Amino acid sequence: MGSALAGHTRGRRERLRTETTAEIKTVALELMASGGPDAITLRAIAREMGMTANAIYGYFTTRDDLVTTLINDVYTSLADTVDAAWDAIPAEEPADRIQAWARAFRGWALANPEGFRLIYGDPVPGYRAPAGGGAPDAARRVCTGLTALAAAAWPHAEHLYTGSDFGWSDFDAGLLDKVRPAFPDLPPAAVALALHLWARLHGLVSLEIYGHLRTQTISPDKLFREELTQLIRSLGLTPKGGRPS
Structure with a gap:
């Protein structure tokens, strides 16, 4: 039971991470489209997504x-x-x-x-x-x-x-x-x-x-x-x- 629950939790975390990573990349391209190449910054992406700057560094250093x-x-x-x-x-x-x-x-x-x-x-x-x-x-x-x-x-x-x-x-x-x-x-x-x-x-x-x-x-x-x-x-x-x- 515990092993199955742990596996489910890991799977959910992996899905969330995959979804968040995809969203980060989408937002980055949207920022570039509206503000040019120099608009791609991790802080700007975090702001658009309602994340903290520290949180986004967990996805891209x-x-x-x-x-x-x-x-x-x-x-x-x-x-x-x-x-x-x-x-x-x-x-x-x-x-x-x-x-x-x-x-x-x-x-x-x-x-x-x-x-x-x-x-x-x-x-x-x-x-x-x-x-x-x-x-x-x-x-x-x-x-x-x-x-x-x-x-x-x-x-x-x-x-x-x-x-x-x-x-x-x-x-x-x-x-x-x-x-x-x-x-x-x-x-x-x-x-x-x-x-x-x-x-x-x-x-x-x-x-x-x-x-x-x-x-x-x-x-x-x-x-x-x-x-x-x-x-x-x-x-x-x-x-x-x-x-x-």
């Missing part, structure tokens, strides 16, 4: 511990989303795969604007990543996924880079550490293609997330779809169903 957790969570959510979209399309349909990845990326960003701003917007002032931590594994997955887009398009788009003088020294060593092991046969120009694809997709989504398209168009979805159409055509690809959807 420092502000940087919280930010690190948030970054990992956000990247994991994004990586899971775009990977699932990519994997759902057969490898024999590169145009459709690229479209699926791009639509999933935009859809995730629109559903998670605070997370998008955390990992792709202004850095959190004074934040220091854990020593030796490097980029989160999920961030590497996103980077590798972008290179997969270029790898899928490369047989059709290689001629676009004929005569280019890209070499491995043109790229950051950290980037190459992520992508070369996954795609050992790709030349340096294909990495350049990956960055060009990223610029086109990320650029338009970023403008939308930060509200810069609001006074420019009432149809940002249509604009993004047309961007995909032109992108696919520029790569010499044709979606299985014809015009990109």
Whole structure:
């Protein structure tokens, strides 16, 4: 009886801790959305949640511990989303795969604007990543996924880079550490293609997330779809169903 009660009590405490941790992270992102990256402080979060400052330190020892957790969570959510979209399309349909990845990326960003701003917007002032931590594994997955887009398009788009003088020294060593092991046969120009694809997709989504398209168009979805159409055509690809959807 006593053992069962103790187990029930531990289980309840664990559930409460999990729920409180999730709320802390949600409030942190809400504060960032309303006040910018420097609005993320443990004291501000405690105040919003009606907790004491000392109580919140039982969940996250420092502000940087919280930010690190948030970054990992956000990247994991994004990586899971775009990977699932990519994997759902057969490898024999590169145009459709690229479209699926791009639509999933935009859809995730629109559903998670605070997370998008955390990992792709202004850095959190004074934040220091854990020593030796490097980029989160999920961030590497996103980077590798972008290179997969270029790898899928490369047989059709290689001629676009004929005569280019890209070499491995043109790229950051950290980037190459992520992508070369996954795609050992790709030349340096294909990495350049990956960055060009990223610029086109990320650029338009970023403008939308930060509200810069609001006074420019009432149809940002249509604009993004047309961007995909032109992108696919520029790569010499044709979606299985014809015009990109």
